[in-house]
Amino acid sequence: MRSISDLSQASPPFLCTLKMPAPAQFLDFVDKSKDAFIQRLSDAVEIPSISGDPKHREDVFKMAAFLESQLQAYGVETKSVPLGSQNIDGEELTLPPAILGRIGHDKNKKTVLIYGHFDVQPAELSDGWTNPPFKLTRDDATGRLYGRGSSDDKGPVLGWINVLEAHHKLGLALPVNLRFCLEGMEESGSEGLDEFILAEVKKGRDSWFDGVDCICISDNYWLNNRTPCLTYGLRGLTYLKLTVSGPGKDLHSGVFGRMVHEPMTDLIAIMSKLVDPSGKILIPGVDEMVPGPTPEEKAIYEKLDYSIADVEDSAGGKVALSADKAAVLMGRMRSPSLSLHGIEGAFYGQGAKTVIPAKVSGKFSIRLVPPMTPDNVNPLVIKYIQAEFAKLGSKNKLVIEDLHGGKPWVENHKHWSYEAAKRATEVRTFHPNSPLALIYKQTPDLTREGGSIPVTLTFAEALGVNVLLLPMGRGDDGAHSTNEKLDISNFIEGTKLLGTYLYEVSQA
Amino acid sequence: MRSISDLSQASPPFLCTLKMPAPAQFLDFVDKSKDAFIQRLSDAVEIPSISGDPKHREDVFKMAAFLESQLQAYGVETKSVPLGSQNIDGEELTLPPAILGRIGHDKNKKTVLIYGHFDVQPAELSDGWTNPPFKLTRDDATGRLYGRGSSDDKGPVLGWINVLEAHHKLGLALPVNLRFCLEGMEESGSEGLDEFILAEVKKGRDSWFDGVDCICISDNYWLNNRTPCLTYGLRGLTYLKLTVSGPGKDLHSGVFGRMVHEPMTDLIAIMSKLVDPSGKILIPGVDEMVPGPTPEEKAIYEKLDYSIADVEDSAGGKVALSADKAAVLMGRMRSPSLSLHGIEGAFYGQGAKTVIPAKVSGKFSIRLVPPMTPDNVNPLVIKYIQAEFAKLGSKNKLVIEDLHGGKPWVENHKHWSYEAAKRATEVRTFHPNSPLALIYKQTPDLTREGGSIPVTLTFAEALGVNVLLLPMGRGDDGAHSTNEKLDISNFIEGTKLLGTYLYEVSQA
Missing domain, CATH: 3.30.70.360 (Alpha-Beta Plaits)
Known part of the structure; x- marks a missing residue:
């Protein structure tokens, strides 16, 4: 692991060769595609794929088809997997499919499995949204993209699509083999997915998950609005x-x-x-x-880049349960x-x-x-x-x-996948063309998250490989709440981070 | 007061002359107009005049105009009175008007003021309605008319319109002078109405309420599903x-x-x-x-035609708070x-x-x-x-x-207006053409009601005259709830009762 202090003592040209494996043309492509990437996110947000509302089930299917066609457009082989049906108040309702994807079969490359979801929480203008929740509202003054699903989880999923598009259009080979598993019931208990994963894994060589070396999930948030983080635990x-x-x-x-x-x-x-x-x-x-925390454990929380003011800024009100930062963070994480x-x-x-x-x-x-x-x-x-x-x-x-x-989940954060993500977060600042590069000029926090992504544990247990949570959005994105947003800089720089992570993995 | 036992000993022809002052042609007209009356109620229910929802404020205005035109069509002079505006979450919203009406200026006749309301409670199909709440669903098998406002209070208000139509079309003079005061904010605190009534009363001879001898309000329900009642108290x-x-x-x-x-x-x-x-x-x-009830007061409640089974039938579940009938009735009434x-x-x-x-x-x-x-x-x-x-x-x-x-309200139930209503309820059974006449073959219960009609007290205090509550609907009508209904028989016989009451008043 290289720290910021190492980097500051070396000259940029040398570092660029040694420590920024992502090609500059990839990073440039991302910068130049900002408007097109935002337009795609806008198209996705306009599909109200609310998995918890039977009236919107068709929209979840529509969203699945949207993503499948995007994957295919950039050279990914796909499969739409039916997951059966669920019973809601006596009526059988077909579950949305899981969308599988695979690209790259090079045995000399690592294979990374990407998970994401394309369903969203319910949202109505009358809940208190400033703008219609299912229309992406771009506010260039604040640099924000408002809309249900912008940050949870359509933005991050499209981040991967952005990476694919860039490589496809530039004619660049991906540095790793990629596998995708995208689902449409995450906000409603991931119904049907666990059974599918367990059955798929049993197929061995014929499994779409065969050969996966590690898993990366972008479906959570930075602890604050400043510092990227890698997350190794979930409630x-x-x-x-x-x-x-x-x-x-x-x-x-x-x-x-x-x-x-x-x-x-x-x-x-x-x-x-x-x-x-x-x-x-x-x-x-x-x-x-x-059990209560040991003094040593409590010290970990005291060191995180987070304050009571951060909690209250994110919450939008002075309502923290305590004035003790570690106590408040432990309330969320442990x-x-x-x-x-x-x-x-x-x-x-x-x-x-x-x-x-x-x-x-x-x-x-x-x-x-x-x-x-x-x-x-x-x-x-x-x-x-x-x-x-x-x-x-x-x-x-x-x-x-x-x-x-x-179930809750806790991962080994000293694994090479975490180390790769850490390096990707640090080195991004050396791309000269990005005006937003500042946001990644630091070693990411290592956090445990208060939310749940139950499938994380299923993947970890079924595939027996390391799972990394690599968030794209910030702590104030307001997932599940009114006026959910994703910062434009997080969408664009986050896309670069995802791509750079793959290059770091390829060298790990 | 004449009881059923008196009547049963006399021959019908003699009784018809002496005790049924409402002309047979009026009663016949009502029977023959059943479908047309139901159609008018259907038209009224289709206007979702929800006073508590700013989105539906226009519909409350629409409903006011509907009633005003009906009154005018049958010879009633009307006035639409603006009641100012209300502040909802910082926005000024114009209040629906009160609709005043007057017909008859004969100093030899009594003058009866009719109050009713044309706004309704909110209702959505998703609340659990079997049919769309703002479409009147006629079920001839059960003899019921389902729809929001069918019983509370569009049915009763249209009962009066029915009486007016009958007299107008038959060329019959009304037996009393009638005054109307119809409002559109009853379900939302009758906002603006109290001030208007107090100001109007102060006009003395120029007031639309000048010369009113008594007030009649049809906006509550029988205690059960069998026995008509007159109500002299409200919570x-x-x-x-x-x-x-x-x-x-x-x-x-x-x-x-x-x-x-x-x-x-x-x-x-x-x-x-x-x-x-x-x-x-x-x-x-x-x-x-x-204060708790005296044994004497408790005895009043024990005598009412009501049982725990009635409570539970009306509620649709075995959920009475007690097995003691008087205790349960006192819970509602006192x-x-x-x-x-x-x-x-x-x-x-x-x-x-x-x-x-x-x-x-x-x-x-x-x-x-x-x-x-x-x-x-x-x-x-x-x-x-x-x-x-x-x-x-x-x-x-x-x-x-x-x-x-x-405020709560309690009235003198020995007043001539109550006596007139009592007689009207009893004698209706002697109209030979009504197949539904059975339901009125009894002396009405005298009840206090658990609900509120705050304007009752305003009228009582401002005009200083007796107020009678003469319900049209049954105890299981489900006002304010899902599947609100009005029995067809109550609508038609109730219309006859309202007319007959006016004739009884004219002779009191």
């Missing part, structure tokens, strides 16, 4: 839905108020017993699964968290509707860290909620559903 | 909105979970402290305002109630969105009975919620808004 997730029902239909609160057991009263009572305002999880045995997301079936509009909703479903999820798994956490949650519901003495009915989940 | 209401905010935008729960104070956690904590699952209001001093309606700003869709909502507003309301008023209840609620919020130790912000409210 897991268990997402649950509590449905309380009783009346056969919504009731008028004047006519029925104080005559019947109201589902909302019961649901709110249960939801209030899951987490306290300090973030402590109230379900017995859950927080207790994770602690479980429980968030209450909302209620389906209750009144959610503007105005004042005097309804007693008949059937309400509270949604919440718990982020998991080792040794927690959905399998060891869910029974504690279900037992506790059933016991608390019984205490209410209500005649309403409670149903608890496990919507989806995934 | 009041205070509707509150609690907004908790902190982050500047919605956040990803993976990235921010356990780093920041989550508005949903705080809001749910507060909402859980308002009411318990047995219906008891947890805000100190609120339930305590209402007790306050607190209902949690929903949350604005949180995730409400299908699927599993892992969002930390940035700003969430909990909506709840308290139904009030004497001596409670918004003025004496709100301070208790606000003080309690602020104190409970302070205990949470959250950095988020809390704002409490009073969306609307109204």
Whole structure:
């Protein structure tokens, strides 16, 4: 590993030969293609591929076809793999396909598997977006591209397409063999994908994953808005839905108020017993699964390039749970968290509707860290909620559903793939034509991420190779939230980083 | 007051002369106009006049114009009265007009003021409606008309239009002078109406309400599905909105979970402290305002034609708070109630969105009975919620808004207007041409209603005359809920009842 201090003592020409294996013509191509790359991202954002909403299932298919044609255009052999169907409220809904791709079969080159997803979270203008979420809004004043999926995960996936286009059009051979596995259900539990991966791996020599040396996933974010990072850990997730029902239909609160057991009263009572305002999880045995940090471990968090001000800037409000930076970072990286997301079936509009909703479903999820798994956490949650519901003495009915989940993951960050990504992040600053090169002038932070990408663990376990998370977006991109954005500089420099990473891998 | 037992001992021809002042040709006209009347209701339901949703404000205006033209068509002089504007999230929105009407200036006749409203509650197919809510669905098998506003309150308002049409087309003089005051903001706090009524009354001889002897409002429901009723009491209401905010935008729960104070956690904590699952209001001093019933008062409730099975049939589920009929009825009629309606700003869709909502507003309301008023209840609620919020130790912000409210009302039910309505309900069974006449073969129950029609009290206080609530719909109509309906028989027989009531008033 070369550090910035090494580089600063050597002369640029020498360094360019030794330490910047990505050809200048690739980097130039990327710079010159900025508008075209943004246009492609715009085309992608306009397809509202919301996997969690059956009404938009067709759009997820449309997005799959869009990406498959892009891959093919740049010489990638593809395969659209049907993943079966899912049952939603009694109806069978076909799952979007996984899109596989492969290019390069050179045994002297390393083989890198790229994973990404082309589905997005729901978004509506009425949620508080400044601009329509499914139209990419380019703001050159701030250098930002706003739109659902811009950063999570269409931008990063198109970053790889950008790399392919550049090599294809320049007639450059890729420095490694590439394999792609792109899915359309990531935001909805990656349904169908795990089974496919496990079955595919069993095919051995015939598997599209045969010969893969390492895996790279761009689907998370820098810790802050300054410092690139490499991520070697992810929290897991268990997402649950509590449905309380009783009346056969919504009731008028004047006519029925104080005559019947109201589902909302019961649901709110249960939801209030899951987490306290300090973030402590109230379900017995859950927080207790994770041992507290040693002083040494705490020191790691104290060193990261991050401050309480960063947290609050990213969140857009002075709402950090503590003034202790390490405590706040550990809350995200090494602690479980429980968030209450909302209620389906209750009144959610503007105005004042005097309804007693008949059937309400509270949604919440718990982020998991080792040794927690959905399998060891869910029974504690279900037992506790059933016991608390019984205490209410209500005649309403409670149903608890496990919507989806995934185990947490921690990787070896001293692997050559991580070292290659570290070098790629550092050397980018020596490309003279990039006005934005400054952003990468540092050694990346090594982080664990608070979110989940459950397939990371599936790949790691099924293929037995190292997985690297190499984020493109910044900490304030607002994935899953209103006004999600990707900085233009991150899209363009990130594209260069992905390409440069492949060259570094080829020399590792 | 004549009872059914008196009538059963007399011969029909004699009774028809003595006790059925409504002319047979009026009743026949109503029977023969069934399809046309239903078509008019269908036209009205198709106008989604949701007063609580700014997007539908134009439809409320459209509905006002629809009714004004109907009144004019049948000889009623009208006036559309602008009621100013309201401020919604910083934007001024013009209020729908009140539609005034007058027909008849005969000093030898009594003058009856009719109030009704032409706005409706929100409704979306996705709430669980079987058919589109803004299309009247006629089901001749069950004899029902489904649609938002069918029973609350377009059906009853059109009942009066039906009466006017019959008299106009038959060339019959109305037995009383009629005055109309129809509004378009009833479901949103009757904004602007109180001020107008008070100002109008002050005009004395020039007031459209000059000379009014009594007021009749058809905007509530039978207690059950069998027995018509006259209603002499209403609960009041205070509707509150609690907004908790902190982050500047919605956040990803993976990235921010356990780093920041989550508005949903705080809001749910507060909402859980308002009411318990047995219906008891947890805000100190609120339930305590209402003295418990004397044994004598409890006996009134035990005598009403109502059972726990009725409650549960209407509610569509076995969810009555108690097996004690009187206790359940008192819960509705003489007790306050607190209902949690929903949350604005949180995730409400299908699927599993892992969002930390940035700003969430909990909506709840308290139904009030004497001596409670918004003025004496709100301070208790606000003080309690602020104190409970302070205990949470959250950095988020809390704002409490009073969306609307109204005082409770109790009327003298021995007044001649009530006696007239009672007789009209009883004698209808002697019209030989109505196959549906059976439903009115009884003395109506005298009830107090759990809902609020705040303008009732305004009229009672401003005009100083008796107000009668004469419901058209049944206890299972589902006002404010999914699949709201009005029975065809109630619409047609109800139209006859309204007309007959006017004849009984003319003889009182």
